[in-house]
Amino acid sequence: MARPEEAPKQDVRGFLVMAEHTPDAHEVGRRDFLSVATIGVTAVGAGFAAWPFIAQWNPAADVLALATIEVDLSPVAEGQQITVKWRGKPVFIRHRTADEIAAARDVDMDDLKDPQPDSERVLRPEWLIMVGVCTHLGCVPLGNQGEYKGWFCPCHGSHYDTSGRIRKGPAPENLGIPDYVFTDDTTVVIG
Amino acid sequence: MADFMNIGVVRWFDRRLPILSWTNHNLIDYPAPRNLNYMWNFGSLAGLALVIQIVTGIVLAMHYTPHVDTAFDSVERIMRDVEYGWLMRYAHANGASFFFIVVYLHVFRGLYYGSYKAPREVLWWIGLVILLAMMATAFMGYVLPWGQMSYWAATVITNLLSALPVVGEALVGWVWGGFSVDNPTLVRFYALHFLLPFVIAGLVGLHLWALHHTKSGNPLGIDTTGPQDFIRFHPYYTIKDAFGAGMFLIVFAVFLFYAPNYLGHPDNYIPADPLKTPAHIVPEWYFLPFYAILRAIPSKLGGAVAMVLSIGILFLLPWLDTSRVRSAAFRPVFRWFFWILVIDIIVLGVVGANQPEGAWILVGQVATAWYFLHFLILLPLIGWFERPRPLPASIAKAVLDGNEPASARRGAR
Ligand code: HEM
Ligand code: FES
Numbered sequence: 001m002a003r004p005e006e007a008p009k010q011d012v013r014g015f016l017v018m019a020e021h022t023p024d025a026h027e028v029g030r031r032d033f034l035s036v037a038t039i040g041v042t043a044v045g046a047g048f049a050a051w052p053f054i055a056q057w058n059p060a061a062d063v064l065a066l067a068t069i070e071v072d073l074s075p076v077a078e079g080q081q082i083t084v085k086w087r088g089k090p091v092f093i094r095h096r097t098a099d100e101i102a103a104a105r106d107v108d109m110d111d112l113k114d115p116q117p118d119s120e121r122v123l124r125p126e127w128l129i130m131v132g133v134c135t136h137l138g139c140v141p142l143g144n145q146g147e148y149k150g151w152f153c154p155c156h157g158s159h160y161d162t163s164g165r166i167r168k169g170p171a172p173e174n175l176g177i178p179d180y181v182f183t184d185d186t187t188v189v190i191g
Numbered sequence: 192m193a194d195f196m197n198i199g200v201v202r203w204f205d206r207r208l209p210i211l212s213w214t215n216h217n218l219i220d221y222p223a224p225r226n227l228n229y230m231w232n233f234g235s236l237a238g239l240a241l242v243i244q245i246v247t248g249i250v251l252a253m254h255y256t257p258h259v260d261t262a263f264d265s266v267e268r269i270m271r272d273v274e275y276g277w278l279m280r281y282a283h284a285n286g287a288s289f290f291f292i293v294v295y296l297h298v299f300r301g302l303y304y305g306s307y308k309a310p311r312e313v314l315w316w317i318g319l320v321i322l323l324a325m326m327a328t329a330f331m332g333y334v335l336p337w338g339q340m341s342y343w344a345a346t347v348i349t350n351l352l353s354a355l356p357v358v359g360e361a362l363v364g365w366v367w368g369g370f371s372v373d374n375p376t377l378v379r380f381y382a383l384h385f386l387l388p389f390v391i392a393g394l395v396g397l398h399l400w401a402l403h404h405t406k407s408g409n410p411l412g413i414d415t416t417g418p419q420d421f422i423r424f425h426p427y428y429t430i431k432d433a434f435g436a437g438m439f440l441i442v443f444a445v446f447l448f449y450a451p452n453y454l455g456h457p458d459n460y461i462p463a464d465p466l467k468t469p470a471h472i473v474p475e476w477y478f479l480p481f482y483a484i485l486r487a488i489p490s491k492l493g494g495a496v497a498m499v500l501s502i503g504i505l506f507l508l509p510w511l512d513t514s515r516v517r518s519a520a521f522r523p524v525f526r527w528f529f530w531i532l533v534i535d536i537i538v539l540g541v542v543g544a545n546q547p548e549g550a551w552i553l554v555g556q557v558a559t560a561w562y563f564l565h566f567l568i569l570l571p572l573i574g575w576f577e578r579p580r581p582l583p584a585s586i587a588k589a590v591l592d593g594n595e596p597a598s599a600r601r602g603a604r
Contacts, residue, residue, distance in 0.1 A: 088371035154470050
């Protein structure tokens, strides 16, 4: 047998009236404080708890550890270029000809989008060592190509000169120079 | 349904969990405008496409291994050795394309018939969020087979973040989990690619909740005035949606069985090589117009911003379109500009597929300019200056008098 049900009471907005009492002004102030304090402390706690979930995406210790390589330059003849892999990216090592060096040095700084003299981009003029990653969106530019006879990026058409400086196209910066040292005349350590 | 609900045990169950009356309310006796045309089929088709992606995706996940050393080979193994693996993978890869086809048609339906206008703004926004989530899902899925296109798409798109001032570089390294796109990137994309479709399913729930609250719009774009304007969802629209699903599956099957690689790119059958970019990289067809916008602006940050805004401005559409008349059927000027916009977006797609050289650069810039001009300048002006044709008094009246405009009627019944 179904019990006869009494219709629940509703307030003017149509919400159910439940077993509450109307707080007085003094209580309201105290409750507001408690609400704000509770929400505030919870937010701070949530922030701290969120950090590990964000930080776990950073490069891990083993990834960071793989940071240097040693390259033997003796087989690279003048005018040749080799590509080595460093930190998962291509690094171009180019044995530049005298003409290429001259072309790289004979440039008016005002013509450059990212002005930098060739001398600041090399330790030894004949060895140009750069990260082979287009500064636009990361494709690998092709050597001995483009309007400046340096590198050309096929993805969206960036032209780099024989110093790897951006001359034309959407890339904003020159090709990057990694940290490196020559340990002897034919050995370089990158990273 | 009423008879069924009178059965004792059915009533007993429904009083405890009203799932049957809920279904009845939303899918059976649900009142729908009587004049919906075939453009209203694409919502249910998008739902079907999502189900196909989830079912085939779960199957692929049972055979795929997310590691740079094995991902490519595991996909090839799915194609060659796993029974019906080729079917699952082709259905999943082509399913993504078909998902975008039906969703784009669904969005253009909204643009034509003014579905974004009051009271359906929130419904429209949720739809746009679903579109963004789909794009993220498809992008990360495309990375998984770890072919050349996978790798370079991942590189170029994640590098877009580096355009942001100050935090850009750090953000990219964080997304990669290293110094370049590599194993950590592949594995996290796999986890997210698995998760996002279920987020999309949740968003679809909200989308339908908003829809059933405001009720469907209709090709005449006028409000419903009473019971004479409605018909029951079942059997009228269940059968119409089922017919649409049959048509969809036929076209899908043609691609699946006769041209399964037509929409893909052959370079993705070459394993990823971080030292060599393919000569001509292009995204999947469904991203081409956005890619064209990215390349149209000759600045790194500018291009990235324009691409984001191309979808961003659609959120403001309810206010950019100043006309109170919803349906293009009654808007002679707007209708012209709608079709010009459609052509403009197709042109952008063609530009996106071509190398940025010669005339293509200019065409891409003009088409990009037109896209933004359409939404930011023309749309508000048309609303002010256009004189709409008179609206019918009610759906029932227009339908029964036989004087619906052709553009509102096409394929209605
Ligand atoms: C919104 C729905 C989805 C979209 C748009 C989508 C899209 C894609 C795309 C474009 C690919 C690359 C296809 C190729 O060229 O091989 C892919 C691959 C993959 N997806 Fe999905 N997907 C979706 C849902 C799912 C779900 C729910 C799962 C699993 C739970 C999944 C698992 C996979 C796996 C394992 C691969 C790699 C195998 C392969 O490349 O064929 N996907 N997805
Ligand atoms: S990635 Fe080199 S030009 Fe865009």
